[in-house]
Amino acid sequence: MSMTMTQKILAAHAGLDEVKPGQLIEAKLDMVLGNDITSPVAINEFEKAGFEEVFDKSKISLVMDHFTPNKDIKAAQQCKQTRTFARKFDIDNFFDVGNVGIEHALLPELGLVAAGDCIIGADSHTCTYGALGAFSTGVGSTDMAAGMATGKAWFKVPSAIKVELTGTLQPYVSGKDVILHLIGEIGVDGALYQSLEFAGEGVKSLSMDDRLCISNMAIEAGAKNGIFPVDEITKNYMYGRVNRAYQIFEADEDAVYERTISIDLSQLKPTVAFPHLPENTKTIDEVGNVKIDQVVIGSCTNGRLEDMRTAAQILKGKKVARDVRCIVIPATQSIYKECIKQGYLDIFIDAGCAVSTPTCGPCLGGYMGILAEHERCVATTNRNFIGRMGHNLSEVYLANPAVAAASAITGRISDPKEVM
């Protein structure tokens, strides 16, 4: 037997001793997730098919995070429909304005997802939970509906790419730069239908927030999932959050990988993805003079406490440049409270930033920071597609929180060292 970590988790959830790449399996699910955009479509399908029960009300999470607090009447209708469904089936994990956070920051924080789990979510960044050593992947609303009804999903067992990490990151370089560098190397379809399996002695130098950010953007390389081995850092993170037994899976020594990519973390520089694909990467010393109009610091990719801390360290005592709007969005209420306690919110507001309640809003061009024609934004988000944050002729540059904060101060894409 020789299986990757992903293959082992899938085999266990399919009740099989062994699975092989390409095999079609049906796996039991530990969590089914939806948000205010994808859940209404799933609920319509669930009802149309005539299902009258959910498989397990404690294993469904409905997170109203994309267009909330409701951006318009239609968004309000969608939340209302989801809220009604959640109450009808007494769903345990329904999160609404007041306790909601951005789903992929919220679920790990609350211990609702854990090592060894098999998770689907009707949101492409569901792959985030691979950071905890879970198999976790994005699906559509119909799969979500089927998952809510049956507690199962079909999968084609993926082959894998091994990403061997060595060394430790330099200051102002973070998990975001690891994943942007990797996407720059292999392209936006470089891991299509495959797992990205992170390994090597470099893993232990990466914080949980770094790992969550890296797994989060596995989808941006086309990957089915992006998974980390479970170590003391993972266990410490889950301690006090996950109040149930979890299982640790390890790849076999002789597991087969389609290819291995080596990354020396100590060689990475802050990395920026230029419009309009996450693979269009340049290191900070190559970016040239790119004047900007807006900065967004937040999202399921980089809205966690470490991201807020990094941004605060750079913005402390400084001012956002004239004609630049800087929007900071802590990803959950508990991160928001910690930002208050640590004084980060004072720093942001004194610097001239707008600070918002948790929402996905600007990342997908929903609301809370839409760009006008020819405007440019440096964002700690995950996609820079055409029109992603507003006008079709606007531009999004993806970067880590340190680069985003430094750029807010100078008004152009900048190396954090320039302002520190």
Place this chain on the structure above:
Amino acid sequence: MKAQGHVFKYGDNIDTDIIIPARYLNTADSKELAAHCMEPVDEDFYKNAQAGDIMVGGLNFGCGSSREHAPIAIKACGISCVIAKSFARIFYRNAINIGLAIMECPEAAEEIEAGDEVSVDFETGIITDITKHKQYKAMPFPAFIDNIIKQGGLLHALK
């Protein structure tokens, strides 16, 4: 089952924000979604597409978000089949699950041009460019997926 129509052709990495921008995702109504389909790169697509027409894309078609609104919008525009060099995996699942026919065929996706009249035979996987008198063979679906399509989508197959 067969599809036949004129081709709308797009390039590589057609993402779900192009297929249906997120600002329109405050509705699940297929007709409303269709009205904004492909808007960022082809504003008149919705007006020009006729029932039965065929969409052709390059590599990694449908990359990005998991929004099922994307294949729903394409289908609601009357598109009978999407042919591409490769599909992003969530879009691939979603298209099958909602009953939008998709065909992976790099050669056809390369050579077929916008405006060509094309027919697709879903049983055999044969794609015919009627304008250019040329035939291609797409990769067939595995039996498991074929069953989902034949049953009219995932939820029907489950019941």
